[in-house]
Amino acid sequence: xxxTQTTDKQNAMNETSPVCKTFNKNDxxxxxxxxxNLDDVSEYQDLFEEFxxxxxxxxxxxxxxxxxxxxxxxxxxAFYIVDLSKVVRQMLQWKAYLPRVTPFYAIKCNPSPAIMxxxxxxxxxxxxxxxxxxxxxxxLLKGENDKRIIYANPCKLPSHMRYARGAGxxxxxxxxxxxxxxxxxxxxxAKVIIRIVTDDSHSVCRFSSxxxxxxxxxxxLVSVCRELDLNLTGISFHVGSGCFNEIAFVQAITCAREVxxxxxxxxxxxxxxxxxGGFPGITEEGKPSFIQIANAIRDLLDELFPVDQVQIIAEPxxxxxxxxxxxxxxxxxxxxxxxxxxxxxxxxxxxxxxxGVYQSFNCLLFDHAEIxxxxxxxxxxxxxxxxxxxxxxxxxxxxxxxxxCDSMDCIVKxxxxxxxDLGDVLxxxxxxAYTVAASSAFNGFKTVIMxxxxxx
Amino acid sequence: xxxTQTTDKQNAMNETSPVCKTFNKNDxxxxxxxxxNLDDVSEYQDLFEEFxxxxxxxxxxxxxxxxxxxxxxxxxxAFYIVDLSKVVRQMLQWKAYLPRVTPFYAIKCNPSPAIMxxxxxxxxxxxxxxxxxxxxxxxLLKGENDKRIIYANPCKLPSHMRYARGAGxxxxxxxxxxxxxxxxxxxxxAKVIIRIVTDDSHSVCRFSSxxxxxxxxxxxLVSVCRELDLNLTGISFHVGSGCFNEIAFVQAITCAREVxxxxxxxxxxxxxxxxxGGFPGITEEGKPSFIQIANAIRDLLDELFPVDQVQIIAEPxxxxxxxxxxxxxxxxxxxxxxxxxxxxxxxxxxxxxxxGVYQSFNCLLFDHAEIxxxxxxxxxxxxxxxxxxxxxxxxxxxxxxxxxCDSMDCIVKxxxxxxxDLGDVLxxxxxxAYTVAASSAFNGFKTVIMxxxxxx
Ligand SMILES: Cc1ncc(COP(=O)(O)O)c(C=O)c1O
Ligand SMILES: Cc1ncc(COP(=O)(O)O)c(C=O)c1O
Numbered sequence: 001x002x003x004t005q006t007t008d009k010q011n012a013m014n015e016t017s018p019v020c021k022t023f024n025k026n027d028x029x030x031x032x033x034x035x036x037n038l039d040d041v042s043e044y045q046d047l048f049e050e051f052x053x054x055x056x057x058x059x060x061x062x063x064x065x066x067x068x069x070x071x072x073x074x075x076x077x078a079f080y081i082v083d084l085s086k087v088v089r090q091m092l093q094w095k096a097y098l099p100r101v102t103p104f105y106a107i108k109c110n111p112s113p114a115i116m117x118x119x120x121x122x123x124x125x126x127x128x129x130x131x132x133x134x135x136x137x138x139x140l141l142k143g144e145n146d147k148r149i150i151y152a153n154p155c156k157l158p159s160h161m162r163y164a165r166g167a168g169x170x171x172x173x174x175x176x177x178x179x180x181x182x183x184x185x186x187x188x189x190a191k192v193i194i195r196i197v198t199d200d201s202h203s204v205c206r207f208s209s210x211x212x213x214x215x216x217x218x219x220x221l222v223s224v225c226r227e228l229d230l231n232l233t234g235i236s237f238h239v240g241s242g243c244f245n246e247i248a249f250v251q252a253i254t255c256a257r258e259v260x261x262x263x264x265x266x267x268x269x270x271x272x273x274x275x276x277g278g279f280p281g282i283t284e285e286g287k288p289s290f291i292q293i294a295n296a297i298r299d300l301l302d303e304l305f306p307v308d309q310v311q312i313i314a315e316p317x318x319x320x321x322x323x324x325x326x327x328x329x330x331x332x333x334x335x336x337x338x339x340x341x342x343x344x345x346x347x348x349x350x351x352x353x354x355x356g357v358y359q360s361f362n363c364l365l366f367d368h369a370e371i372x373x374x375x376x377x378x379x380x381x382x383x384x385x386x387x388x389x390x391x392x393x394x395x396x397x398x399x400x401x402x403x404x405c406d407s408m409d410c411i412v413k414x415x416x417x418x419x420x421d422l423g424d425v426l427x428x429x430x431x432x433a434y435t436v437a438a439s440s441a442f443n444g445f446k447t448v449i450m451x452x453x454x455x456x
Numbered sequence: 457x458x459x460t461q462t463t464d465k466q467n468a469m470n471e472t473s474p475v476c477k478t479f480n481k482n483d484x485x486x487x488x489x490x491x492x493n494l495d496d497v498s499e500y501q502d503l504f505e506e507f508x509x510x511x512x513x514x515x516x517x518x519x520x521x522x523x524x525x526x527x528x529x530x531x532x533x534a535f536y537i538v539d540l541s542k543v544v545r546q547m548l549q550w551k552a553y554l555p556r557v558t559p560f561y562a563i564k565c566n567p568s569p570a571i572m573x574x575x576x577x578x579x580x581x582x583x584x585x586x587x588x589x590x591x592x593x594x595x596l597l598k599g600e601n602d603k604r605i606i607y608a609n610p611c612k613l614p615s616h617m618r619y620a621r622g623a624g625x626x627x628x629x630x631x632x633x634x635x636x637x638x639x640x641x642x643x644x645x646a647k648v649i650i651r652i653v654t655d656d657s658h659s660v661c662r663f664s665s666x667x668x669x670x671x672x673x674x675x676x677l678v679s680v681c682r683e684l685d686l687n688l689t690g691i692s693f694h695v696g697s698g699c700f701n702e703i704a705f706v707q708a709i710t711c712a713r714e715v716x717x718x719x720x721x722x723x724x725x726x727x728x729x730x731x732x733g734g735f736p737g738i739t740e741e742g743k744p745s746f747i748q749i750a751n752a753i754r755d756l757l758d759e760l761f762p763v764d765q766v767q768i769i770a771e772p773x774x775x776x777x778x779x780x781x782x783x784x785x786x787x788x789x790x791x792x793x794x795x796x797x798x799x800x801x802x803x804x805x806x807x808x809x810x811x812g813v814y815q816s817f818n819c820l821l822f823d824h825a826e827i828x829x830x831x832x833x834x835x836x837x838x839x840x841x842x843x844x845x846x847x848x849x850x851x852x853x854x855x856x857x858x859x860x861c862d863s864m865d866c867i868v869k870x871x872x873x874x875x876x877d878l879g880d881v882l883x884x885x886x887x888x889a890y891t892v893a894a895s896s897a898f899n900g901f902k903t904v905i906m907x908x909x910x911x912x
Contacts, residue, residue, distance in 0.1 A: 210857055
């Protein structure tokens with residue numbers, strides 16, 4: 001598809017060119033139809049049972065499931081429903097659409113032991129950002145740390161580097177000269193992977209201000225690897241989290257090829273390409289789906305990186321974690337606002353739920369997440385499955401707060417909702433990425449209960 | 457001092473007046489000189505030893521102490537130095553300047569077992585926001601929960617209310633009608649304290665959008681207490697954290713008096729005033745000191761709330777925690793930015809330290825903190841105590857990042873610093889309030905090491 005665009009070596013050597021060649025979207029990409037069944041997960045039942053996951057029939061709606069769980073439990077603690085079959089299906093889809101690319105799950109996104117175990121059992125590896133994450137991955141892998149862990153934090157503490165080396169990890173990303181000297185000192189036999197910057201202007205979370213070597217600096221970095229006699233092995237990038245455009249991947253892959261060529265001119269034969277994270281976990285309007293990204297890069301990878309010479313890996317995080325988790329909270333307090341003037345701005349009702357921006361909703365501050373709609377369950381009524389018990393009645397401007405004593409702990413302001421009651425449930429599907437991972441226990445609150453399920 | 461301003465009952469009953477009478481700063485306040493020695497803490501040595509605190513002579517500078525600790529340890533983990541004598545001195549100062557007001561330490565600010573133990577040993581109580589915090593306080597108090605714990609979260613989970621009741625807690629704040637019905641159901645014998653809103657426009661963290669009953673609604677709330685036969689006991693407020701003006705306290709105290717009068721008209725004789733938190737832990741330019749606030753309210757409290765009839769408590773958090781903690785971090789990675797044009801905006805050096813906005817520096821996002829200056833220690837040179845080893849040389853625009861893979865994890869941008877080296881130390885004094893308390897373990901990083909010291 002993009003085969004007419006060959007790598008421009010002249011351009012690669014042009015030390016001041018900040019961004020590599022720009023590709024245009026190619027709509028004539030041939031359609032790719034996977035042959036495997038991506039829906040049946042029955043053969044993974046043992047894996048689900050390891051975590052005591054309950055089987056839930058396909059027909060059962062999420063809403064009705066949550067209703068039943070809340071009625072049974074009588075507890076009012078917030079909890080997560082973790083659908084393990086979704087993680088398996090994501091892996092099946094990955095293997096079907098990008099068979100050549102081994103996913104190294106970015107643990108930072110959600111260090112769930114269940115997600116990690118499924119990734120491990122299905123042949124994936126782990127992207128670790130610290131000693132602690134390496135420890136967690138190593139515990140699962142039992143001896144394949146050399147091949148299935150990449151220490152993908154370009155800026156590392158020396159003590160963490162020594163720990164990684166001691167644990168048998170081999171692959172590590174680097175993006176600056178000081179770091180190469182640290183590698184020489186603390187981990188001279190590491191397989192060094194240079195992380196390059198990409199044009200991340202199409203992503204929600206842009207990493208290039210903090211990480212990544214400029215293409216114009218790569219010649220120098222490669223020569224430092226040569227001087228220090230380091231084992232330069234590959235190139236990586238990260239297009240940024242929440243990528244708006246599959247062209248970002250195409251561009252970054254092409255840049256990586258240019259740096260492969262630079263390395264070759266210094267006598268290095270690189271054997272690893274790491275295409276990073278940024279693959280969406282759900283399909284969002286205005287953003288490419290995983291399948292669109294896969295279709296845009298599948299052939300390009302083979303073209304630029306010969307199958308028999310280069311291993312390709314990726315570092316997906318949200319792709320695995322996002323859809324697997326649904327957060328279930330309770331309205332435990334409520335305030336009717338007595339407006340002096342009914343025309344007043346501001347909400348008519350304030351609700352307080354038992355998870356907030358200091359806990360799972362930290363994604364509102366850190367991951368640019370936004371709560372656009374709120375799903376509620378009226379717990380006072382009998383639940384009719386199928387239709388669900390939709391709250392009816394007029395909708396009023398409502399504000400939802402988290403449980404802490406801080407007024408910044410606000411989840412959404414001025415959203416239209418029917419009048420809800422104490423004890424009603426609010427739930428948030430697709431809530432597994434960058435939520436629990438950076439949750440604190442501020443004010444003593446933290447959602448820790450995980451209820452595992454699987455569907456088929 | 458403010459004695460000429462009597463409470464205006466007419467105004468209190470004016471249901472639409474949102475804010476109570478405004479006072480003007482009175483500069484002629486008579487000077488108050490405490491008689492006790494507020495500096496010698498030797499009699500608390502046993503308490504310091506409980507936590508294995510090392511004695512550090514007064515003359516030893518913080519910088520030199522940190523240097524020695526880092527040299528001795530060889531570890532590069534970030535840590536806190538916790539000066540327990542500062543907590544004791546804050547308590548001595550409190551008792552001297554506000555002898556009538558019992559401080560209930562707001563655990564949420566920093567649930568340090570050491571701070572809590574000192575507060576407990578010196579006769580303070582605890583402001584708890586959740587079941588978890590009540591559990592921690594109860595463990596220390598061993599049986600005085602009725603008098604020394606206030607459950608000061610106006611919006612409570614029913615299960616937490618039942619827990620509090622079971623633990624013998626009696627005092628609880630409430631600010632809306634739904635909550636009064638919850639109290640009736642789950643905790644009918646509680647000592648109910650109505651939290652009122654205050655004019656918090658002078659505070660950095662403004663709470664009135666989330667908590668507090670409007671004065672105009674108090675009449676109704678009190679009558680609901682009467683109907684439900686609740687044990688209405690007192691009034692509380694919270695002027696907001698980081699208060700810019702002691703007048704905020706004066707106004708709030710006056711409002712509280714008005715609500716006392718409202719309650720009286722309903723036949724309630726209130727016996728508790730809770731003046732909340734918001735007392736500064738350090739003196740900051742443009743903000744009143746603790747002593748200024750104390751001087752502004754001491755006589756007023758006696759005037760409006762007869763000593764023999766009303767017990768007065770407060771909920772200071774940062775006052776105790778702020779200055780006690782110093783965060784010590786290491787520069788573990790560095791990047792020299794190759795500017796194409798030396799005139800380019802942006803930093804010349806990027807530094808990476810082992811604590812960031814997902815950990816202790818969450819205060820940058822949540823507590824409106826700002827890093828205005830950075831203190832560094834050159835670890836490559838011999839340390840000359842007295843002068844300190846000031847880094848010299850030209851200052852360059854520098855950016856300091858936290859350790860995680862997120863580019864939002866940035867502590868300060870474009871600050872002028874000498875060129876620092878890998879292994880150099882950056883330290884942050886007065887870092888105990890709203891730092892560790894809401895720290896997460898994102899990417900596997902979390903500062904957990906506490907080194908206790910005391911000085912005399
Ligand atoms: C180096 C690296 N790899 C992978 C990821 C995962 O990104 P995503 O969850 O968007 O796939 C991140 C996210 O911060 C990252 O920093
Ligand atoms: C109800 C309540 N009391 C006391 C405090 C402590 O405030 P400070 O640390 O500013 O004294 C807070 C802070 O959030 C609070 O919400």
